[in-house]
Amino acid sequence: MENHNHTALISKLLTCVAACENCATECLKEEDVKMMAGCIALDRDCADICSQAARLLQRNSVIAHQYLLLCEEICRLCAAECSKHQHQHCQDCAKACMECAEACHAHHEPITQD
Amino acid sequence: MENHNHTALISKLLTCVAACENCATECLKEEDVKMMAGCIALDRDCADICSQAARLLQRNSVIAHQYLLLCEEICRLCAAECSKHQHQHCQDCAKACMECAEACHAHHEPITQD
Amino acid sequence: MENHNHTALISKLLTCVAACENCATECLKEEDVKMMAGCIALDRDCADICSQAARLLQRNSVIAHQYLLLCEEICRLCAAECSKHQHQHCQDCAKACMECAEACHAHHEPITQD
Amino acid sequence: MENHNHTALISKLLTCVAACENCATECLKEEDVKMMAGCIALDRDCADICSQAARLLQRNSVIAHQYLLLCEEICRLCAAECSKHQHQHCQDCAKACMECAEACHAHHEPITQD
Numbered sequence: 001m002e003n004h005n006h007t008a009l010i011s012k013l014l015t016c017v018a019a020c021e022n023c024a025t026e027c028l029k030e031e032d033v034k035m036m037a038g039c040i041a042l043d044r045d046c047a048d049i050c051s052q053a054a055r056l057l058q059r060n061s062v063i064a065h066q067y068l069l070l071c072e073e074i075c076r077l078c079a080a081e082c083s084k085h086q087h088q089h090c091q092d093c094a095k096a097c098m099e100c101a102e103a104c105h106a107h108h109e110p111i112t113q114d
Numbered sequence: 115m116e117n118h119n120h121t122a123l124i125s126k127l128l129t130c131v132a133a134c135e136n137c138a139t140e141c142l143k144e145e146d147v148k149m150m151a152g153c154i155a156l157d158r159d160c161a162d163i164c165s166q167a168a169r170l171l172q173r174n175s176v177i178a179h180q181y182l183l184l185c186e187e188i189c190r191l192c193a194a195e196c197s198k199h200q201h202q203h204c205q206d207c208a209k210a211c212m213e214c215a216e217a218c219h220a221h222h223e224p225i226t227q228d
Numbered sequence: 229m230e231n232h233n234h235t236a237l238i239s240k241l242l243t244c245v246a247a248c249e250n251c252a253t254e255c256l257k258e259e260d261v262k263m264m265a266g267c268i269a270l271d272r273d274c275a276d277i278c279s280q281a282a283r284l285l286q287r288n289s290v291i292a293h294q295y296l297l298l299c300e301e302i303c304r305l306c307a308a309e310c311s312k313h314q315h316q317h318c319q320d321c322a323k324a325c326m327e328c329a330e331a332c333h334a335h336h337e338p339i340t341q342d
Numbered sequence: 343m344e345n346h347n348h349t350a351l352i353s354k355l356l357t358c359v360a361a362c363e364n365c366a367t368e369c370l371k372e373e374d375v376k377m378m379a380g381c382i383a384l385d386r387d388c389a390d391i392c393s394q395a396a397r398l399l400q401r402n403s404v405i406a407h408q409y410l411l412l413c414e415e416i417c418r419l420c421a422a423e424c425s426k427h428q429h430q431h432c433q434d435c436a437k438a439c440m441e442c443a444e445a446c447h448a449h450h451e452p453i454t455q456d
Contacts, residue, residue, distance in 0.1 A: 014356060021400035028269055033261040041256055044272065045175050051393060052166055058363035061159045063188050069225055070184050074177050111183055111225065128242060135286035142383055147375040155370055158386065165279060172249035273403045280394055289387045291416050297453055298412050302405050339411055339453060 006057045012096075012103040013054040016075060019089075019096035020047035023082060026089040038081050039090060046078040046097060053104070068108035075101035120171045126210075126217040127168040130189065133203075133210035134161035137196060140203040152195050153204060160192040160211060167218070182222035189215035234285045240324075240331040241282040244303060247317075247324035248275035251310060254317040266309050267318060274306040278328060296336035303329035348399045354438075354445040355396040358417060361431075361438035362389035365424060368431040380423050381432060388420040392442060410450035417443035 024043035027036035053071045056064040079097035082090040138157035141150035167185040170178040193211035196204040252271035255264035281299040284292040307325035310318040366385035369378035395413040398406040421439035424432040 010360075017397070018352075018400050021397055025269070025401045028265040031262075033265055034259075037256040037261055040268065041173075041175070041253070044173070045170065045177055047397065048166060048169070049177070049181075051397065052162060055162070055359070055363055055389065055393065056159065058360050059155070059158070059367045061155070062191065063159055063163070063184070066187060067163075067184060070177070070181060073180060073225060077176065111187060124246075131283070132238075132286050135283055139287045139383070142379040145376075147379055148373075151370040151375055154382070155367070161283065165283065169245070169249055169275065169279065172246050173253045269401075269403070272401075273398065273405055276394060276397070277405070277409075280390060283390070284387065287383075287386075289383070290419065291387055291391070291412070294415060295391075295412060298405070298409060301408060301453060305404065339415060 006107075009103045009107055010054050010057055012100045013050045013057075013071070016050045016096045016100035017047045017054070019093040020044070020050070020078065023089045023093035026087065030087065036085065039085060042074070042078040042081050043093065046074045049074045050100060065107060065109035066111045068104040069111055072101045072104035072108060075104065120221075123217045123221055124168050124171055126214045127164045127171075127185070130164045130210045130214035131161045131168070133207040134158070134164070134192065137203045137207035140201065144201065150199065153199060156188070156192040156195050157207065160188045163188045164214060179221060179223035180225045182218040183225055186215045186218035186222060189218065234335075237331045237335055238282050238285055240328045241278045241285075241299070244278045244324045244328035245275045245282070247321040248272070248278070248306065251317045251321035254315065258315065264313065267313060270302070270306040270309050271321065274302045274325060277302045281332070293335060293337035294339045296332040297339055300329045300332035300336060303332065348449075351445045351449055352396050352399055354442045355392045355399075355413070358392045358438045358442035359389045359396070361435040362386070362392070362420065365431045365435035368429065372429065378427065381427060384416070384420040384423050385435065388416045388439060391416045395446070407449060407451035408453045410446040411453055414443045414446035414450060417446065 020043040024040050024047070027033065027040045027043070030036055049071050053064070053067050056067050061067075075097040079094045079101060082094035082097065134157040138154050138161070141147065141154045141157070144150055163185050167178070167181050170181050189211040193208045193215060196208035196211065199205075248271040252268050252275070255261065255268045255271070258264055277299050281292070281295050284295050289295075303325040307322045307329060310322035310325065362385040366382050366389070369375065369382045369385070372378055391413050395406070395409050398409050403409075417439040421436045421443060424436035424439065
């Protein structure tokens with residue numbers, strides 16, 4: 001596993017972090033914040049996990065490619081929630097999450113589960 | 115999922131973070147740092163991932179219990195490496211990682227893999 | 229700077245992280261989420277910064293004691309906001325933040341500012 | 343404070359994170375790891391703090407501009423250490439840290455210290 005092979009993936013992850021941070025902040029300014037509660041919670045988890053994934057890839061961690069499986073999962077959950085709302089920040093976030101999920105899917109490795 | 119059920123698990127996770135941070139710092143002071151390189155790298159990943167796991171549990175995240183699968187995996191890898199070294203900080207870290215892995219194992223949920 | 233001198237401080241920091249994570253999650257469930265928006269935003273910053281502070285102390289970082297100045301500042305801001313609300317999670321969070329701010333204050337070092 | 347004004351600063355922060363992660367990983371592979379111990383420790387702190395700074399800016403946190411003061415400090419410390427070593431990863435890291443320190447310096451706000 002080499003850093004230079006992961007430039008595009010890392011870029012998707014960091015774009016997703018930025019979109020999630022922005023979406024959560026903008027959701028908190030919306031008139032109906034209550035409706036955005038699920039979005040705010042998922043944005044936070046998704047930003048945290050994608051940020052960690054980027055750093056594991058950047059340091060060539062042995063766990064990086066397994067971590068992407070988790071990352072894909074939270075990106076899909078966050079995209080599904082954000083896509084329900086018409087706010088531009090939600091639509092932008094849904095798009096970034098979906099593209100990130102697909103990039104993670106192309107690179108992840110299985111985790112041993114028992 | 116309720117916070118109060120996870121007190122013991124969160125405690126194991128945070129103990130593991132502290133042991134990994136301490137082990138990495140002490141490894142960097144050892145005479146033969148080269149021999150400790152694998153340990154230092156795994157300590158870092160394990161501290162990052164266990165710290166994130168604790169916070170996902172504390173916020174009752176929907177992804178928390180799936181995250182524990184990943185957490186168990188990195189704890190086992192870090193414990194296996196640390197247990198090879200006789201330094202007290204390595205032995206302490208191996209023990210904290212193994213106990214944390216077992217606590218994660220008891221609580222994790224499967225991740226959909228395809 | 230030795231880890232064993234910082235047990236009480238690290239404990240305050242980690243208690244504050246847990247209180248902030250819990251408060252943000254509970255705020256998102258409140259009927260009037262809009263009123264809690266400032267609280268949710270500060271909880272997040274405070275949890276992130278206190279968590280990082282604990283880890284810098286655990287690894288005996290050269291920047292740890294300067295970091296506590298920042299940590300004290302965000303704890304005071306979060307405590308001030310949370311203390312405005314009567315919810316138990318807000319009152320608990322305000323208390324944890326205030327105690328953490330005081331512990332940070334007792335240990336921080338100045339940062340060169342120019 | 344608006345996100346769109348901080349694109350260049352956030353880019354410098356994320357470039358610095360990547361350079362620090364890479365430098366730490368490569369230092370661990372060097373023949374004389376012991377000589378790189380200070381570098382590895384500072385790389386880690388610098389990556390953690392710059393990553394957090396980027397996220398505070400992305401979420402328009404009230405503490406973001408004060409945080410940059412701390413960020414500048416750790417970037418200068420890391421640059422000073424890395425610049426002592428002739429490895430390409432150290433030279434690259436020193437350059438990224440120095441540019442990041444200057445970007446932080448241009449945007450930071452004072453912290454109340456007493």
